[in-house]
Amino acid sequence: MAVLETAKRFLSSLHRPARLLVAVSGGSDSKGLLLALNRAIEATGNTDLSLAACTVDHALRAGSADEARAMAGFCASLDVAHVVKLWDGEKPAAGIQAAAREKRYQLLAAAADELGATCIATGHTLDDQRETILMRSERGQGPGAAGMAVDVLYDRRFWVLRPFLGLRRADVRAFLAAEGVGWFDDPSNANMHFERVRTRERLAETGDEVATTWDTASRARSSAKAAEWLKRHARVHENLVVSIAATAVGTCADIDCRRALLAMAAIVGGRTYPLAADTAARVTAFLERSALGRLTAGRVVFDRRATGLYLYREARDLPRLTLAPGEASIWDGRFAVRNVGNGLLTVGVGDDSGLQQQRLIAAGLPPGVAKRAALSAPHVVSTDDNCVAKAAVEQRICPYDTFLPGFDRIMADMIAGLCGRQPYVRSPVHDLLTEMER
Numbered sequence: 001m002a003v004l005e006t007a008k009r010f011l012s013s014l015h016r017p018a019r020l021l022v023a024v025s026g027g028s029d030s031k032g033l034l035l036a037l038n039r040a041i042e043a044t045g046n047t048d049l050s051l052a053a054c055t056v057d058h059a060l061r062a063g064s065a066d067e068a069r070a071m072a073g074f075c076a077s078l079d080v081a082h083v084v085k086l087w088d089g090e091k092p093a094a095g096i097q098a099a100a101r102e103k104r105y106q107l108l109a110a111a112a113d114e115l116g117a118t119c120i121a122t123g124h125t126l127d128d129q130r131e132t133i134l135m136r137s138e139r140g141q142g143p144g145a146a147g148m149a150v151d152v153l154y155d156r157r158f159w160v161l162r163p164f165l166g167l168r169r170a171d172v173r174a175f176l177a178a179e180g181v182g183w184f185d186d187p188s189n190a191n192m193h194f195e196r197v198r199t200r201e202r203l204a205e206t207g208d209e210v211a212t213t214w215d216t217a218s219r220a221r222s223s224a225k226a227a228e229w230l231k232r233h234a235r236v237h238e239n240l241v242v243s244i245a246a247t248a249v250g251t252c253a254d255i256d257c258r259r260a261l262l263a264m265a266a267i268v269g270g271r272t273y274p275l276a277a278d279t280a281a282r283v284t285a286f287l288e289r290s291a292l293g294r295l296t297a298g299r300v301v302f303d304r305r306a307t308g309l310y311l312y313r314e315a316r317d318l319p320r321l322t323l324a325p326g327e328a329s330i331w332d333g334r335f336a337v338r339n340v341g342n343g344l345l346t347v348g349v350g351d352d353s354g355l356q357q358q359r360l361i362a363a364g365l366p367p368g369v370a371k372r373a374a375l376s377a378p379h380v381v382s383t384d385d386n387c388v389a390k391a392a393v394e395q396r397i398c399p400y401d402t403f404l405p406g407f408d409r410i411m412a413d414m415i416a417g418l419c420g421r422q423p424y425v426r427s428p429v430h431d432l433l434t435e436m437e438r
């Protein structure tokens with residue numbers, strides 16, 4: 001049967017030893033995934049592969065704790081270690097789905113730590129993929145937007161794998177039915193208030209002709225070309241300015257180069273998502289005009305000079321952050337800051353931009369660029385006079401540090417190198433990228 005075969009093929013592509021934490025909601029997809037992986041391991045007798053499972057209780061509706069308990073019972077029947085993680089904090093009034101998702105991944109990573117898992121598996125199916133592609137294309141997201149990746153690195157630590165991304169939900173349900181196992185239907189899946197539910201309804205009405213044109217292999221190749229372009233033409237200065245060689249600016253309209261440029265703009269702007277398609281088109285039009293000057297988009301100044309193109313954060317709406325000793329947080333989406341001193345640490349913008357400006361000039365940047373870019377540098381002040389090191393500051397690669405799609409890893413590694421950071425952790429799946437890097 002396709003479902004069991006998919007689980008076996010997936011396991012054989014996994015680097016071993018591996019311990020997989022299956023994220024089980026109680027719905028058909030993740031329950032089917034857990035059961036199929038369990039059967040596949042039993043059938044092959046692999047001893048260097050094992051399973052664990054976690055259910056997140058979002059505590060958003062009555063009965064969620066009972067459902068989580070039922071999943072604990074199901075896992076016990078398979079002899080799979082299982083934990084329930086409860087979201088017990090305050091819930092936001094708006095954007096509840098996005099907040100639940102953010103919390104869910106945090107809790108899944110905590111469960112993976114607790115149960116000694118090396119990676120996480122979720123039950124996303126081809127049905128989810130088609131919905132995602134339709135939603136993203138309708139939102140008009142730029143060239144970074146597309147389908148879900150089969151593997152995503154979460155928080156630079158755990159690869160989240162989606163073994164059923166090529167399978168239809170109906171097949172997973174047929175597998176469960178044949179095994180005599182039931183599942184739970186989340187009532188929010190019928191709530192038309194949610195964009196995903198409306199998209200699902202539309203896909204059901206229009207049928208298969210809205211089939212996906214998304215192709216992960218060509219996306220990965222485009223990302224690799226973008227990495228090559230960055231290697232040749234881009235430099236990062238003092239974690240504040242990205243420069244693009246003057247000779248390369250003319251090629252920015254090319255889809256791969258644009259992908260690279262927009263990724264760099266997202267880093268400079270401290271933004272998780274690439275610019276919306278219409279804003280990206282405005283940037284491309286500006287670069288195609290080949291006139292010198294400045295354009296601001298997505299909190300980033302695109303400063304075009306005879307010597308090249310310079311990207312830096314516009315000096316507006318910069319936040320202020322206070323950290324107690326030992327505390328860590330993210331400033332402006334661009335820097336991860338940890339207070340390693342004994343006093344109170346404040347991060348904001350300050351009046352020492354002259355020093356920063358000198359450093360940028362010494363790094364070879366035009367004085368005009370250095371002057372403007374220095375205004376957006378983090379300024380760290382501590383009440384602790386005695387400690388030499390008061391703050392550990394690391395540049396963040398905002399679009400990739402929380403979720404890095406596997407097909408973008410080659411580009412992300414190139415960017416990490418340009419920022420003076422280590423490469424990202426490798427995916428445990430032997431995949432297309434492994435082949436491309438041979």
Ligand SMILES: Nc1ncnc2c1ncn2[C@@H]1O[C@H](COP(=O)(O)OP(=O)(O)OP(=O)(O)O)[C@@H](O)[C@H]1O
Pocket residue numbers: 022023024025029030054055056057058101104121122123124128
């Ligand atoms: N409450 C939960 N506990 C554990 N895992 C869950 C839970 N909810 C969802 N998951 C995991 O995430 C997968 C996708 O679920 P769903 O489609 O509801 O989430 P989503 O929000 O659309 O996905 P994404 O994780 O991409 O945001 C499930 O198959 C399951 O593996």
